[in-house]
Amino acid sequence: xxxxxxxxxxxxxxxxxxxxxxxxxxxxxxxxxxxxxxxxxxxxxxxxxxxxxxxxxxxxxxxxxxxxxxxxxxxxxxxxxxxxxxxxxxxxxxxxxxxxxxxxxxxxxxxxxxxxxxxxxxxxxxxxxxxxxxxxxxxxxxxxxxxxxxxxxxxxxxxxxxxxxxxxxxxxxxxxxxxxxxxxxxxx
Numbered sequence: 426x427x428x429x430x431x432x433x434x435x436x437x438x439x440x441x442x443x444x445x446x447x448x449x450x451x452x453x454x455x456x457x458x459x460x461x462x463x464x465x466x467x468x469x470x471x472x473x474x475x476x477x478x479x480x481x482x483x484x485x486x487x488x489x490x491x492x493x494x495x496x497x498x499x500x501x502x503x504x505x506x507x508x509x510x511x512x513x514x515x516x517x518x519x520x521x522x523x524x525x526x527x528x529x530x531x532x533x534x535x536x537x538x539x540x541x542x543x544x545x546x547x548x549x550x551x552x553x554x555x556x557x558x559x560x561x562x563x564x565x566x567x568x569x570x571x572x573x574x575x576x577x578x579x580x581x582x583x584x585x586x587x588x589x590x591x592x593x594x595x596x597x598x599x600x601x602x603x604x605x606x607x608x609x610x611x612x613x
Contacts, residue, residue: 438491442481443588452468452472457576473507482500484504520568523565546600549586550590
């Protein structure tokens with residue numbers, strides 16, 4: 426493979442995991458913003474189930490197998506989030522149940538924010554995810570379309586950041602904020 430990454434290595438699964446996370450967050454976020462006519466969060470259900478859910482969970486297991494506990498936790502935990510969200514999308518649940526679900530996974534995202542070892546960049550992806558889930562939870566509790574849109578925009582930015590991190594790792598682009606870096610790392 427290119428860039429000296431062997432098949433099945435944690436570097437390749439980290440990059441693919443960040444691409445999956447980024448694309449899923451981007452679709453989920455754009456759906457909540459209402460920025461594109463006719464596109465809603467429900468339109469991202471298939472992507473969330475298979476790319477964000479099943480693929481991310483599998484990549485998490487591969488990360489664990491490769492000895493990367495952080496990415497294993499991040500990808501498997503977020504895979505569970507996306508799969509569960511996709512399976513429950515459109516279901517008749519109370520606003521309180523939906524808000525509670527989002528708060529619980531915001532706690533996972535906060536844990537990932539605090540534990541991210543790749544510095545400000547990696548922490549930024551998970552911090553924005555945390556903020557997005559909290560805004561969406563509050564929007565569910567308060568039945569606020571405005572907060573849901575704000576949460577969607579934050580999710581979309583988080584998705585773009587994760588996608589950039591994966592692209593930068595593949596292309597050896599700089600990842601450090603405010604200083605040059607000789608090596609690129611994935612957002613985890």
